[in-house]
Amino acid sequence: MATVLRPRDAEELRRTVEWALNDGVPLAIEGRGSKRNYGPPSRSDHVVSLAAIEGVVEYQPEELVIAVKAGTPLREIEALLAQRRQMLAFEPPDLGAILGGAKGEGSLAGALMCNLAGPRRIAAGAARDHFLGFQGVNGRAERFKAGGRMVKNVTGYDLSKLMAGSLGTLAALDEVTVKIVPAPERVHTLLLVGLDDEAAIAALCAAMGSPHEVSGAAHLPATLAGRSGIDLVAQQGGAVTAIRVEGVAPSVEARLKALRAQFAPTAPAMEELHTMRSRQFWEEVRDATLVGDPASLLWRISCPPTEGPAVVAAIRQRRLDTEVQYDWSGGLIWLSLAPGDPATDDAAHVAVRGALMECGGHATLVRAPEAVRARVPVFQPRPPALAALSRRVKESFDPKGIFGTR
Amino acid sequence: MHMPPLDPGILARRAEIVSALRAIVPGEGVIADDVGMKPYECDALSAYRQMPLVVVLPETVEQVSRILRYCQDHGVKVVPRGAGTSLSGGSMPVGDAILLGMSKFNRILEIDLPNRCARVQPGVTNLGISAAVEDDGFYYAPDPSSQIACSIGGNVAENSGGVHCLKYGLTTNNLLGIEMVLMNGEVVRLGGKHLDSEGYDLMGVMTGSEGLLGVVTEVTVRLLRKPATARAVLLGFPTEAGAADCVASVIAAGIIPGGMEMMDRDAVQCAEAYVGAGYPLDAEALLIVELDGPPVEVDHLIERVVAIARDKGASTVRVSTSEQERLLFWAGRKAAFPAVGQISPDYMCLDGSVPRRRLTEVLARMRELSRQHRLRVVNVFHAGDGNLHPLILFDANDADELRRAEEFGADILRLCVEVGGVLTGEHGVGIEKRDLMGVQFTQIDLDQQMRLKCAFDPDHLLNPGKVFPQLRRCAELGRLVVHHGKVPFPDIPRF
Numbered sequence: 001m002a003t004v005l006r007p008r009d010a011e012e013l014r015r016t017v018e019w020a021l022n023d024g025v026p027l028a029i030e031g032r033g034s035k036r037n038y039g040p041p042s043r044s045d046h047v048v049s050l051a052a053i054e055g056v057v058e059y060q061p062e063e064l065v066i067a068v069k070a071g072t073p074l075r076e077i078e079a080l081l082a083q084r085r086q087m088l089a090f091e092p093p094d095l096g097a098i099l100g101g102a103k104g105e106g107s108l109a110g111a112l113m114c115n116l117a118g119p120r121r122i123a124a125g126a127a128r129d130h131f132l133g134f135q136g137v138n139g140r141a142e143r144f145k146a147g148g149r150m151v152k153n154v155t156g157y158d159l160s161k162l163m164a165g166s167l168g169t170l171a172a173l174d175e176v177t178v179k180i181v182p183a184p185e186r187v188h189t190l191l192l193v194g195l196d197d198e199a200a201i202a203a204l205c206a207a208m209g210s211p212h213e214v215s216g217a218a219h220l221p222a223t224l225a226g227r228s229g230i231d232l233v234a235q236q237g238g239a240v241t242a243i244r245v246e247g248v249a250p251s252v253e254a255r256l257k258a259l260r261a262q263f264a265p266t267a268p269a270m271e272e273l274h275t276m277r278s279r280q281f282w283e284e285v286r287d288a289t290l291v292g293d294p295a296s297l298l299w300r301i302s303c304p305p306t307e308g309p310a311v312v313a314a315i316r317q318r319r320l321d322t323e324v325q326y327d328w329s330g331g332l333i334w335l336s337l338a339p340g341d342p343a344t345d346d347a348a349h350v351a352v353r354g355a356l357m358e359c360g361g362h363a364t365l366v367r368a369p370e371a372v373r374a375r376v377p378v379f380q381p382r383p384p385a386l387a388a389l390s391r392r393v394k395e396s397f398d399p400k401g402i403f404g405t406r
Numbered sequence: 407m408h409m410p411p412l413d414p415g416i417l418a419r420r421a422e423i424v425s426a427l428r429a430i431v432p433g434e435g436v437i438a439d440d441v442g443m444k445p446y447e448c449d450a451l452s453a454y455r456q457m458p459l460v461v462v463l464p465e466t467v468e469q470v471s472r473i474l475r476y477c478q479d480h481g482v483k484v485v486p487r488g489a490g491t492s493l494s495g496g497s498m499p500v501g502d503a504i505l506l507g508m509s510k511f512n513r514i515l516e517i518d519l520p521n522r523c524a525r526v527q528p529g530v531t532n533l534g535i536s537a538a539v540e541d542d543g544f545y546y547a548p549d550p551s552s553q554i555a556c557s558i559g560g561n562v563a564e565n566s567g568g569v570h571c572l573k574y575g576l577t578t579n580n581l582l583g584i585e586m587v588l589m590n591g592e593v594v595r596l597g598g599k600h601l602d603s604e605g606y607d608l609m610g611v612m613t614g615s616e617g618l619l620g621v622v623t624e625v626t627v628r629l630l631r632k633p634a635t636a637r638a639v640l641l642g643f644p645t646e647a648g649a650a651d652c653v654a655s656v657i658a659a660g661i662i663p664g665g666m667e668m669m670d671r672d673a674v675q676c677a678e679a680y681v682g683a684g685y686p687l688d689a690e691a692l693l694i695v696e697l698d699g700p701p702v703e704v705d706h707l708i709e710r711v712v713a714i715a716r717d718k719g720a721s722t723v724r725v726s727t728s729e730q731e732r733l734l735f736w737a738g739r740k741a742a743f744p745a746v747g748q749i750s751p752d753y754m755c756l757d758g759s760v761p762r763r764r765l766t767e768v769l770a771r772m773r774e775l776s777r778q779h780r781l782r783v784v785n786v787f788h789a790g791d792g793n794l795h796p797l798i799l800f801d802a803n804d805a806d807e808l809r810r811a812e813e814f815g816a817d818i819l820r821l822c823v824e825v826g827g828v829l830t831g832e833h834g835v836g837i838e839k840r841d842l843m844g845v846q847f848t849q850i851d852l853d854q855q856m857r858l859k860c861a862f863d864p865d866h867l868l869n870p871g872k873v874f875p876q877l878r879r880c881a882e883l884g885r886l887v888v889h890h891g892k893v894p895f896p897d898i899p900r901f
């Protein structure tokens with residue numbers, strides 16, 4: 001069992017890194033540990049938890065930014081923002097449930113370090129698009145900063161982008177600043193019922209290309225829709241294709257009406273979810289809780305939206321025991337596979353990644369037993385020139401490799 | 407402007423370098439005579455000029471790769487250039503460096519509307535992308551004011567913004583993929599038509615790296631459906647504080663306008679005299695607030711903005727009733743720079759960002775500085791995101807005025823950092839703000855950024871003399887002294 005170190009402030013964090021650097025001790029950096037099972041298993045005996053470095057540093061609603069200490073729980077930040085009718089536009093997923101933990105345990109820094117974004121990704125950008133600045137400690141035990149607290153800032157390299165998705169392998173952050181946006185007054189969802197995958201993705205791409213400012217575009221095949229906690233979705237008895245519109249009331253009504261008219265000729269049936277049930281539905285989509293059973297292997301695949309059904313079809317040529325959920329108008333596929341023997345699990349990654357060869361994209365094995373994650377490349381392997389460049393970038397922050405690699 | 411000393415060894419080998427480039431890029435792609443090179447001697451920061459060693463205009467990715475590889479092998483510096491519209495000297499030539507112009511990469515390679523993206527070469531103009539998809543109802547969102555001329559490759563290098571970035575983001579938020587050539591000649595592709603990067607977000611760090619990390623040879627951009635409609639409101643205020651308060655209240659009310667611009671009294675007077683947009687000449691501050699989206703939404707939000715403005719004491723409220731009137735409201739704002747050019751021989755355009763709540767205070771202190779430096783300043787800015795564009799009026803032929811203008815500009819940028827803002831919101835550091843980087847960053851911060859540059863360009867050959875006040879050698883930056891066991895196990899809570 002790894003020792004967990006819990007520095008209480010930026011200077012303690014810096015001293016922890018300094019100790020590790022001098023003694024050659026590799027560290028695994030985590031926010032609050034909610035995604036400890038995400039990625040390949042850590043080989044480090046020492047975990048640095050940022051959980052004790054928490055609290056809001058600065059929140060000025062009319063500036064549309066919030067600065068917090070890195071370990072601040074995401075749910076506290078979201079609750080604070082909600083009081084002022086604001087939110088994080090990138091809709092960070094809560095992977096607690098699918099990774100075998102509890103819900104609502106993650107930190108903001110953890111969400112940023114994994115660069116995970118929810119359904120609104122297609123309209124509002126990823127976690128990295130809202131990450132404006134940070135302070136942290138590099139692998140030389142130096143405290144440094146980059147970016148700032150301004151929405152508009154091009155001073156120096158945009159290191160926040162580099163930190164987003166770096167999984168704590170470049171630096172241990174103690175403070176982060178993110179952009180926030182007003183929360184919509186209304187959230188409505190148009191459901192198209194009974195479309196097959198191909199027709200559904202075509203409809204979603206058409207919706208995204210409409211002037212109706214769609215902020216969510218997902219497709220749940222019948223099995224998944226049947227598991228929804230929302231009666232109106234579960235009781236349809238068929239696949240459900242969902243299109244979300246948000247904003248002020250008169251606008252939401254007008255856009256929904258226009259979308260209904262657009263899809264009336266092709267959709268066998270249509271339904272609507274209003275604000276409360278819409279929020280619940282998109283949370284299910286965001287957290288991928290409807291896909292597969294808890295024992296299944298779960299892949300998260302990013303591809304060009306129109307290619308989604310073809311990617312799934314290619315995987316199904318080799319493996320039939322899959323369930324899928326499409327988000328991002330077909331560009332994000334959550335795909336479950338029943339666990340098999342080691343040879344089958346290993347072959348799965350060849351099947352999944354092979355399906356992306358032509359159209360481009362990447363696949364992450366989000367959920368799998370530790371032994372599988374130790375054996376199979378969890379993250380998309382990179383071509384040699386890119387891998388070499390990434391290694392040099394890593395060394396520019398962490399020359400002794402104390403933050404590990406993922 | 408101090409630039410690194412020229413390397414006499416390189417200057418002596420000029421003929422050899424030119425012929426090596428001619429072997430890679432045949433015909434007119436290598437320009438080595440003074441007359442031919444003259445158009446490249448500066449970018450849009452035209453107060454500073456310098457002839458390059460030689461100009462090369464490659465046409466293929468392979469040529470770019472071979473040029474960079476040659477330069478790396480022979481220790482030759484390279485300044486990449488898009489359309490040369492940088493306002494911070496980002497593509498200003500260096501006397502012992504080749505100027506690598508990307509203007510021949512001017513083709514749109516693919517338009518994919520179902521996936522809402524376009525794949526283009528870096529020399530395509532920003533507006534050229536929107537023009538190509540306009541008939542289908544789409545556009546590319548970032549709109550720097552040079553959009554008719556500036557290239558998308560240059561936009562990537564500078565992370566360009568525009569008047570609509572509060573709602574639609576900067577260049578970095580509208581890119582899906584790039585292909586780039588590293589200094590060692592390797593070609594790497596980052597992203598594509600899919601979303602988000604695998605591994606480190608190198609595209610994110612390339613965007614806004616001001617030509618110091620690599621040369622972009624292809625760009626995949628996000629296309630957006632054009633908003634169904636746009637309307638603008640012209641608001642005049644008897645005080646700057648009233649206008650600033652209105653801006654904050656609009657945002658606090660949960661409204662994100664497509665654009666929200668502010669002009670001070672002098673800017674209003676200049677612009678009105680120049681284009682006659684019907685601006686209220688009695689206003690101390692003018693706001694243009696543009697709402698875009700579905701018509702019913704725009705109408706609804708315009709009403710709310712007008713109500714807020716009246717509540718904050720607006721003395722003039724005019725809502726555009728036609729597309730023609732909307733464009734007229736913007737005409738004055740868009741002509742503000744040339745209008746200022748009419749009343750002063752020269753002007754210097756700055757680009758700091760400040761928190762919105764400090765706006766009034768910053769304007770007052772800027773006037774105080776104006777008295778101190780005995781130079782006029784006119785203010786035009788993107789109020790929505792706190793991005794200021796103060797214009798300092800001076801005469802470049804008067805050496806003392808030029809010096810005072812530079813000092814005044816530096817004082818304004820220091821002020822921006824002091825109130826919690828930054829040196830540059832969208833124009834880039836380049837040579838212009840290079841020597842002020844230490845105001846915003848510590849040496850440790852800057853060293854970390856330079857180490858990142860070393861990962862891409864270990865000999866500091868790409869765009870030298872830009873961004874960093876003093877480039878330290880990679881070997882020196884990489885040095886690390888480890889005190890084995892000297893630091894006791896930290897007294898940190900353990901579990």
